[in-house]
Amino acid sequence: xxxxxxxxxxxxxxxxxxxxxxxxxxxxxxxxxxxxxxxxxxxxxxxxxxxxxxxxxxxxxxxxxxxxxxxxxxxxxxxxxxxxxxxxxxxxxxxxxxxxxxxxxxxxxxxxxxxxxxxxxxxxxxxxxxxxxxxxxxxxxxxxxxxxxxxxxxxxxxxxxxxxxxxxxxxxxxxxxxxxxxxxxxxxxxxxxxxxxxxxxxxxxxxxxxxxxxxxxxxxxxxxxxxxxxxxxxxxxxxxxxxxxxxxxxxxxxxxxxxxxxxxxxxxxxxxxxxxxxxxx
Amino acid sequence: xxxxxxxxxxxxxxxxxxxxxxxxxxxxxxxxxxxxxxxxxxxxxxxxxxxxxxxxxxxxxxxxxxxxxxxxxxxxxxxxxxxxxxxxxxxxxxxxxxxxxxxxxxxxxxxxxxxxxxxxxxxxxxxxxxxxxxxxxxxxxxxxxxxxxxxxxxxxxxxxxxxxxxxxxxxxxxxxxxxxxxxxxxxxxxxxxxxxxxxxxxxxxxxxxxxxxxxxxxxxxxxxxxxxxxxxxxxxxxxxxxxxxxxxxxxxxxxxxxxxxxxxxxxxxxxxxxxxxxxxxxxxxxxxxxxxxxxxxxxxxxxxxxxxxxxxxxxxxxxxxxxxxxxxxxxxxxxxxxxxxxxxxxxxxxxxxxxxxxxxxxxxxxxxxxxxxxxxxxxxxxxxxxxxxxxxxxxxxxxxxxxxxxxxxxxxxxxxxxxx
Numbered sequence: 001x002x003x004x005x006x007x008x009x010x011x012x013x014x015x016x017x018x019x020x021x022x023x024x025x026x027x028x029x030x031x032x033x034x035x036x037x038x039x040x041x042x043x044x045x046x047x048x049x050x051x052x053x054x055x056x057x058x059x060x061x062x063x064x065x066x067x068x069x070x071x072x073x074x075x076x077x078x079x080x081x082x083x084x085x086x087x088x089x090x091x092x093x094x095x096x097x098x099x100x101x102x103x104x105x106x107x108x109x110x111x112x113x114x115x116x117x118x119x120x121x122x123x124x125x126x127x128x129x130x131x132x133x134x135x136x137x138x139x140x141x142x143x144x145x146x147x148x149x150x151x152x153x154x155x156x157x158x159x160x161x162x163x164x165x166x167x168x169x170x171x172x173x174x175x176x177x178x179x180x181x182x183x184x185x186x187x188x189x190x191x192x193x194x195x196x197x198x199x200x201x202x203x204x205x206x207x208x209x210x211x212x213x214x215x216x217x218x219x220x221x222x223x224x225x226x227x228x229x230x231x232x233x234x235x236x237x238x239x240x241x242x243x244x245x246x247x248x249x250x251x252x253x254x255x256x257x258x259x260x261x262x263x264x265x266x267x268x269x270x271x272x273x274x275x276x277x278x279x280x281x
Numbered sequence: 282x283x284x285x286x287x288x289x290x291x292x293x294x295x296x297x298x299x300x301x302x303x304x305x306x307x308x309x310x311x312x313x314x315x316x317x318x319x320x321x322x323x324x325x326x327x328x329x330x331x332x333x334x335x336x337x338x339x340x341x342x343x344x345x346x347x348x349x350x351x352x353x354x355x356x357x358x359x360x361x362x363x364x365x366x367x368x369x370x371x372x373x374x375x376x377x378x379x380x381x382x383x384x385x386x387x388x389x390x391x392x393x394x395x396x397x398x399x400x401x402x403x404x405x406x407x408x409x410x411x412x413x414x415x416x417x418x419x420x421x422x423x424x425x426x427x428x429x430x431x432x433x434x435x436x437x438x439x440x441x442x443x444x445x446x447x448x449x450x451x452x453x454x455x456x457x458x459x460x461x462x463x464x465x466x467x468x469x470x471x472x473x474x475x476x477x478x479x480x481x482x483x484x485x486x487x488x489x490x491x492x493x494x495x496x497x498x499x500x501x502x503x504x505x506x507x508x509x510x511x512x513x514x515x516x517x518x519x520x521x522x523x524x525x526x527x528x529x530x531x532x533x534x535x536x537x538x539x540x541x542x543x544x545x546x547x548x549x550x551x552x553x554x555x556x557x558x559x560x561x562x563x564x565x566x567x568x569x570x571x572x573x574x575x576x577x578x579x580x581x582x583x584x585x586x587x588x589x590x591x592x593x594x595x596x597x598x599x600x601x602x603x604x605x606x607x608x609x610x611x612x613x614x615x616x617x618x619x620x621x622x623x624x625x626x627x628x629x630x631x632x633x634x635x636x637x638x639x640x641x642x643x644x645x646x647x648x649x650x651x652x653x654x655x656x657x658x659x660x661x662x663x664x665x666x667x668x669x670x671x672x673x674x675x676x677x678x679x680x681x682x683x684x685x686x687x688x689x690x691x692x693x694x695x696x697x698x699x700x701x
Contacts, residue, residue, distance in 0.1 A: 028700075030354070030358075030380075031354045031355045031357075031358045032353075032354045032355070032357035032358040032376075032377060032380055032382055033358065033380035033381070033382075034358075035380070119525070120521070120522040120525050120526075121521075121522065121526070121530070140522040140524070140525035142525060143467070143522060143524040143525030143678075229468075231524075231671075231674065232524055232674060232678070233671050233674060233675050233680075234671060245667070248351040248354060248355070249350075249351065249663055249667065250663045250664050250667065251354065251376065251663060
């Protein structure tokens, strides 16, 4: 009986919207009219025949891959480095705080900052390239279809690597010191300590941060919407913006709901797979 | 004071406040100008209206331009729809009319004859299937604004009238070592203004008017490809990184003298006067998009008024329409001109000596134009514009061809037709 309120809360605010979203995906409807037409699975058929949908999925997976590599991978390396004996405690704290700061800045502010960094005429990046004699590399970073998606991805890595790093720092700090002392007695160097003690000990936090990062990659919206709005020529389209565009620009709430169903399905399945994979190792 | 008296007093106050609340008319008013001096203008309008109508309280809501386009759709589907709200005439508003969200104000405008206070050409954009749905707030048109000093340096003594003259002038300006045309197309509404002009000039009028109707438009006329070919010829004369620059950035570069001209809205001229270098406003001249040898009427001008409409769900239609008339009327029109430099749709608002010559000259271009041509992005179905805008950005980067671009538009138009 005591769990009933919690169950009710979860049912109303989690499961019910998911079911309603799937129901809405079977209709053609918009936000400013009560009229709705039943179309069955037509939205899904159309989606699976739309090349932009596959571009969006590809970009989300690309984003996930880079994020796991940088945020989790590099975050882990930085965490181990800062908690090791390489630099003093004070410097470690300073760098930890400095690297964490970007994650507390709001996404619109960060997107605007990097928008100006990437500006082809007055931006810092092209300016630096000019100063070091690499004028041939100058480009319109957000308007060039070859560089646009990577430009947005790298901005996110700058913003969130510090956040994941701090989560891993907390996990490392919980490792019993005796393990490291024993390793030192056995002649282990820093690299061996990291590989045989630190990383196995923070496995569960690595699993959590990988899942957070992956799910975050599929919830991606603000960065793309502010910096490129899916352009140039839909090359930076991601599922979140694709869904928003359908629902609010094309007046197709039903189609947007269908995209939302796909986002949910992908993130749900991958989360289960990842959890099973980490449990078995 | 005994309890009886206190009780009577309390009941009286309670009843009076209830009556007052019942008598007060609350209106929600939504517009898209979040910055100054526009914000202050609307606040002043509301203040003056409330002073004249003490029983009316108006709650002003603002949303910035791009966000407005999406937010209004959501608001109209709720009980919180604004009573009076901004809109762009054309398909942007027509879909709301079809969904029954916009009030037909024809009877209100006829009953007191106020319809005839407005220029007919500026009311027509707000007419849909024979009924009037909105009123113009500001006139607008698109012209090339050029720097007379740079033109003189290039040996050009008058503005070009034809496309051939225009192309020759562009060559002369390019010979000065500059990219002659400032153009920021990061948000592709900017290119829609170029293509609106070129489509209208290159395609017979009856065909492009039909094609803007999503239920029947086919976009198969070869004139559309011709229009894009002309646009493609202009691309080398645009500044670098066109698709990476915002319109405002390009305008700054133009005002700094880095480019000889820019295709601008007439409503931007007061902004140039406010934000540009001192004296820059006196260095500029204007000319409409040059005439081509296409089948369209070469004297039409691209540009449509922007305006306001009343929600069909308003609980106070009389008061809402009255406020709309006040907002777009003569008195507020003069205030709008004074504070913002814009003309509304009221006839004979000012005499020529009351405003700067260039402001009067450009407004007369609009009023003298035989017909105005709507901005392409406002006149198209959202899905058609989505594909068209992508193709136009590709063409601006010269990574596609005019024929391929129109093939994509024809394909999406076919898909959209099947939904009606």
